Amino acid sequence: MFATALATGARVLDVGAGSGHYGALFARQNYLAIDHGYEQKDRKGLSAVADIGAIPLADCSVDNAICMEVLEHLHEPMCVLLEIHRVVRPGGEVLVSTPLCLGEHMQPYDFQRYTRYALQEMFVRSGFSVLSIQPRGGFFTLLAYLVARIPDELLRHRSGWWWSPVKPLLRLVTTYSLAPLFLALDFADRRREFTLGFVSRIRRI
Numbered sequence: 001m002f003a004t005a006l007a008t009g010a011r012v013l014d015v016g017a018g019s020g021h022y023g024a025l026f027a028r029q030n031y032l033a034i035d036h037g038y039e040q041k042d043r044k045g046l047s048a049v050a051d052i053g054a055i056p057l058a059d060c061s062v063d064n065a066i067c068m069e070v071l072e073h074l075h076e077p078m079c080v081l082l083e084i085h086r087v088v089r090p091g092g093e094v095l096v097s098t099p100l101c102l103g104e105h106m107q108p109y110d111f112q113r114y115t116r117y118a119l120q121e122m123f124v125r126s127g128f129s130v131l132s133i134q135p136r137g138g139f140f141t142l143l144a145y146l147v148a149r150i151p152d153e154l155l156r157h158r159s160g161w162w163w164s165p166v167k168p169l170l171r172l173v174t175t176y177s178l179a180p181l182f183l184a185l186d187f188a189d190r191r192r193e194f195t196l197g198f199v200s201r202i203r204r205i
Contacts, residue, residue, distance in 0.1 A: 141183060
């Protein structure tokens with residue numbers, strides 16, 4: 001767990017924090033959340049409402065940072081990575097998560113997906129050393145995720161009382177039966193070329 005490895009009292013910046021929902025994980029640290037506030041009307045969980053392409057903090061003023069499921073929503077992700085590099089102290093670690101095989105979300109602010117090779121290049125170009133880029137499961141994890149979504153996708157626009165018992169029956173077959181089976185098979189995929197996304201740990205040089 002990233003949070004447990006950080007020093008007590010460390011300043012941790014959550015870039016693109018949404019509602020600041022990761023704050024509970026950083027109870028031992030000084031958690032700062034910044035976002036423009038597109039997703040939510042209630043901004044009480046944010047330390048600052050601002051453009052993450054121009055973070056209102058001084059150079060090297062935070063110890064660590066996280067950026068979770070944000071880069072795909074940016075027209076200019078390098079600009080934000082450079083800003084994170086600017087505000088994190090030298091040697092500070094940053095946790096970044098990005099989707100790959102995932103449907104559109106937060107429409108219309110969903111612009112791109114990144115392979116591990118694209119992430120590697122972007123991190124290095126913005127001044128970080130790459131500690132790890134780990135896939136979030138392989139083919140069978142992805143398959144489990146898709147199968148679990150079948151009831152929602154199949155019945156999304158269905159209405160009428162006769163559909164009410166169908167959804168729980170489908171969930172019994174897909175979400176609670178097939179999906180766990182596929183998850184158990186994920187060990188067999190060692191290439192991890194099909195994945196939900198990546199979790200990257202990078203260090204500010």
